[in-house]
Amino acid sequence: MQPAISIQTVSKTYKSGPPALKTVDLDIRPGEIFALLGPNGAGKTTLIGICCGTVRASTGRVLVEGHDVVRDYKAARRRVGLVPQELHTDSFESVWATVSFSRGLFGHAPNPAHIERVLRDLSLWEKRDAKIITLSGGMKRRVLIAKALAHEPRVLFLDEPTAGVDVELRRDMWVLVRRLREQGVTIVLTTHYIEEAEEMADRIGVINRGELVLVEEKAELMRRLGKKRLTIDLDAPLAALPDGLPAEQLALSEDGRRLTYSFDAKAGGSGIGTLMERLRAAGVRIADLNTEQSTLEDIFVELVHDERPAA
Numbered sequence: 001m002q003p004a005i006s007i008q009t010v011s012k013t014y015k016s017g018p019p020a021l022k023t024v025d026l027d028i029r030p031g032e033i034f035a036l037l038g039p040n041g042a043g044k045t046t047l048i049g050i051c052c053g054t055v056r057a058s059t060g061r062v063l064v065e066g067h068d069v070v071r072d073y074k075a076a077r078r079r080v081g082l083v084p085q086e087l088h089t090d091s092f093e094s095v096w097a098t099v100s101f102s103r104g105l106f107g108h109a110p111n112p113a114h115i116e117r118v119l120r121d122l123s124l125w126e127k128r129d130a131k132i133i134t135l136s137g138g139m140k141r142r143v144l145i146a147k148a149l150a151h152e153p154r155v156l157f158l159d160e161p162t163a164g165v166d167v168e169l170r171r172d173m174w175v176l177v178r179r180l181r182e183q184g185v186t187i188v189l190t191t192h193y194i195e196e197a198e199e200m201a202d203r204i205g206v207i208n209r210g211e212l213v214l215v216e217e218k219a220e221l222m223r224r225l226g227k228k229r230l231t232i233d234l235d236a237p238l239a240a241l242p243d244g245l246p247a248e249q250l251a252l253s254e255d256g257r258r259l260t261y262s263f264d265a266k267a268g269g270s271g272i273g274t275l276m277e278r279l280r281a282a283g284v285r286i287a288d289l290n291t292e293q294s295t296l297e298d299i300f301v302e303l304v305h306d307e308r309p310a311a
């Protein structure tokens with residue numbers, strides 16, 4: 001199946017500074033919701049800009065449903081919608097005029113019924129005659145989304161769609177994104193909110209310092225989330241792990257006072273009962289027990305650990 005977006009050996013170095021994007025290869029599948037996670041300055045906006053034709057790649061190419069965003073830019077751009085991070089919609093135009101104009105920019109014939117549907121979906125219908133400048137920040141963000149949807153894009157890029165918005169708008173946004181997906185629209189979103197990626201995404205990509213360090217199905221990541229750790233504080237230090245224990249799942253701390261047992265919480269039995277019996281049989285006395293679960297946040301922090309750009 002032809003990818004919705006095919007990013008091929010794309011890199012970017014701006015005139016000043018180090019490479020903003022090292023070589024990235026990534027296919028976005030038709031109809032999926034792909035969440036791009038990464039710390040500030042990781043290269044998310046740059047990558048999205050290259051996909052939408054607003055930033056020129058230094059190397060490589062991007063195809064949108066087979067159309068090169070540079071060589072065949074008209075066909076490519078018609079297929080993508082971009083909801084940018086910044087709100088620069090302080091216009092004196094009405095909501096209706098602004099959103100309809102956006103559709104015309106892409107060479108589409110007017111379609112009032114479509115514009116009405118988009119405005120209604122975004123709870124903007126009542127505000128259709130209001131001037132943009134009079135709207136609240138949350139409403140302006142809704143207008144940005146409406147503008148991006150006005151020309152019925154096949155792929156929608158949302159750059160930090162819920163940064164700084166209230167809970168209600170965030171919920172609305174999630175509902176809208178799901179509805180768009182049901183209509184066959186492919187969604188690529190960047191987010192700092194890990195729970196947003198958990199909630200929304202089919203696949204997750206983590207980008208750090210211009211490098212795509214992980215691309216994985218969310219379900220697979222959630223399976224990893226199922227990993228749990230049991231820490232066992234010992235009455236007396238151990239010099240080494242006693243025989244007969246599952247060594248591959250156990251780690252002994254340097255001071256010999258703590259055992260850490262890792263297990264997959266979702267893979268049936270935890271093995272804790274057996275472990276306890278074997279510890280008792282080996283004469284190991286336990287002072288305290290604790291379990292903790294790793295989260296997507298832990299995985300994310302580990303991936304970008306110590307690699308954040310200096311402030």
Ligand SMILES: Nc1ncnc2c1ncn2[C@@H]1O[C@H](COP(=O)(O)OP(=O)(O)OP(=O)(O)O)[C@@H](O)[C@H]1O
Pocket residue numbers: 014015016017020038039040041042043044045046047
């Ligand atoms: N127009 C530009 N000129 C020079 N450098 C730029 C430009 N745009 C971005 N950069 C640099 O490229 C790197 C990647 O920036 P980018 O905006 O793509 O990151 P990001 O992951 O979207 O960050 P954030 O989460 O803060 O939006 C950063 O070091 C940034 O300073």
